[in-house]
Amino acid sequence: MKKHIVVIAGDGIGQEVTAVGKQVLNRIAEKFGHEFTYDEALIGHVAIEATGNPLPAETIAKSKASDAILFGAVGHPKYDNDPSAKVRPEQGLLGIRKALGLYANLRPIKLFDELLQASSIKPEFLKGADILFFRELTGDVYFGERGRKDEGSTAYDTMIYSRYEVERIAVKAFEAAMTRRKKVCSVDKANVLESSRLWREVVQEVAKRYPDVEVEHQFIDAAAMLLIKDPRRFDVVVTGNLFGDILTDEASQIAGSMGMLASASVGDSTGLYEPIHGSAHDITGKGVANPLASVLSAALMLDISFGLKEEAEAVVNAVDQVLKAGYRTRDIADSNTPADKVLGTQAMGEQLLACL
Amino acid sequence: MKKHIVVIAGDGIGQEVTAVGKQVLNRIAEKFGHEFTYDEALIGHVAIEATGNPLPAETIAKSKASDAILFGAVGHPKYDNDPSAKVRPEQGLLGIRKALGLYANLRPIKLFDELLQASSIKPEFLKGADILFFRELTGDVYFGERGRKDEGSTAYDTMIYSRYEVERIAVKAFEAAMTRRKKVCSVDKANVLESSRLWREVVQEVAKRYPDVEVEHQFIDAAAMLLIKDPRRFDVVVTGNLFGDILTDEASQIAGSMGMLASASVGDSTGLYEPIHGSAHDITGKGVANPLASVLSAALMLDISFGLKEEAEAVVNAVDQVLKAGYRTRDIADSNTPADKVLGTQAMGEQLLACL
Numbered sequence A, B: 001m002k003k004h005i006v007v008i009a010g011d012g013i014g015q016e017v018t019a020v021g022k023q024v025l026n027r028i029a030e031k032f033g034h035e036f037t038y039d040e041a042l043i044g045h046v047a048i049e050a051t052g053n054p055l056p057a058e059t060i061a062k063s064k065a066s067d068a069i070l071f072g073a074v075g076h077p078k079y080d081n082d083p084s085a086k087v088r089p090e091q092g093l094l095g096i097r098k099a100l101g102l103y104a105n106l107r108p109i110k111l112f113d114e115l116l117q118a119s120s121i122k123p124e125f126l127k128g129a130d131i132l133f134f135r136e137l138t139g140d141v142y143f144g145e146r147g148r149k150d151e152g153s154t155a156y157d158t159m160i161y162s163r164y165e166v167e168r169i170a171v172k173a174f175e176a177a178m179t180r181r182k183k184v185c186s187v188d189k190a191n192v193l194e195s196s197r198l199w200r201e202v203v204q205e206v207a208k209r210y211p212d213v214e215v216e217h218q219f220i221d222a223a224a225m226l227l228i229k230d231p232r233r234f235d236v237v238v239t240g241n242l243f244g245d246i247l248t249d250e251a252s253q254i255a256g257s258m259g260m261l262a263s264a265s266v267g268d269s270t271g272l273y274e275p276i277h278g279s280a281h282d283i284t285g286k287g288v289a290n291p292l293a294s295v296l297s298a299a300l301m302l303d304i305s306f307g308l309k310e311e312a313e314a315v316v317n318a319v320d321q322v323l324k325a326g327y328r329t330r331d332i333a334d335s336n337t338p339a340d341k342v343l344g345t346q347a348m349g350e351q352l353l354a355c356l
């Protein structure tokens, strides 16, 4: 299989971790007889520094022409202290999502046995948990009309969804469930919200096309509770932009470490694959960043954009093997980790390649 | 101190648990030299059966004339299967909140050492956790304009807050923090929502009046994560109606059991004190309901409505003592609980009274 991948490393540790992600993709290509070609493009702070624009037109053009995007991170501390800055690194990420029509954010929460202890949740509640979140990205209260009235003393936002927005992500969620444990949990607040009642209606309609998938509907407050009480009850979870924002962050804590979590943003064309950790400027350039989330993002790319299930599994298994061999980056090491097993970014990459 | 209390037991186990709550209040009155007088009033399904109205005018009148309300539960399974029913038990609770202007829901999450094991979260993360949530009750997306447009294919809800609504609950939260560990965490989504930016502005203004209180602002997604990662970092948490709905349910799982959680709904007059567990018709009339949440609701009443701190503490200590003595109701018993320590509602009440 021939595929063209754009690497958009972005800011901070983005450079270091995508370098390892790319090495793993190359090894997979070699081992399974594929041909992956690469291009690079700028985004975020590095793009602002080079061009004045967090999302240069060239980056959009290269992305549209590619089969998939391996994404690093955006962000720079200098903007955090200046909320008034009009040009910001994060605009690069929002802009590329919009330019590519990426309406679904996929976040798998799969726990590696070796890291079960890292969470504040008891391992016996976590063992075997394997959840795939679908968070809607283009609608909801993030994009509805907002403003002030009554001379500024009242502020409002509009939570809004249209049928087609719900339908297209529901279809993606049910399709994914068919390849997994065939369960979909749709999360809304339909006992109160009209937008949630529409959400639930459309999900129920889509569900009829997938009679083999078991569907349940949970209210967001109950879901936030059940995610801690019994994470293993969930397979695919599909929800709106706001509730998805909340639940996926909560779920990242179930996994114990942000350093291991990958995500995919997909729509009707090129998909974008990125770790959920940010640019982490405090450790940038020190060679200690955990590359496993970028590697697992590459595995998601193989699976979702290229349909290469076996190759994706090989990557996940390699991650499992290096963890079983006791290797850790600093962020996932604990007091039981021997000093010689604590690896830097590149050394962890080499252990991974040795398992592939 | 002379106080007049209306007991609104309501539906299901409400009758059984408020009976114990009242016994405890009586013992406190006796022991500390107060005079508590009582009245009773109907609400919910029992009110519908007796009068056709889930909130009879007499109930409102008695409540307004009282110093505090000891509330049980509302709800009946017969309505769950009939979503079209126009007259519903829950209307009683919403109606009385409105009639009394109860705009703040207080939910303390305090873990008894003996029950630390009941949560899915590791006890070492929970020990000492003591959080008081303030959830706004009368505004937000629950009460904004909602509807459909584009021939029903688009649905919207309006998230809305006015300054006075934020200010009055912020003041309550800061006042409470002054009597506790002097920390307030305000939760919003000010990086996206205009209503959250107003929320944050007003909380920052109120904060200036309480220079001794340490304030932090968290986004709802981060808060949902931190609540699991490090529950002990929180003292008072104040947030809007929707985010409060989500966080308090999530926090109830931290506590391991709904059967132990009390809440207070307060405004500018009579406060209402209720367990967060519902009417629990599956165990109604069996004498096995856990009365401790009603007893802890009575303790909240003593503290918040009557300012009787020492008396409130005596009740909480009595609960602690019966738990330390090994007594459990069925819902909080586990495989290590000897059969003779598993008590019914009334027997648990007697053990409590023996500790007061």
Ligand SMILES: [Mg+2]
Binding pocket: A245, A246, A249, B221, B222
């Ligand atoms: Mg988030």
Ligand SMILES: [Mg+2]
Binding pocket: A221, A222, B245, B246, B249
């Ligand atoms: Mg709730």
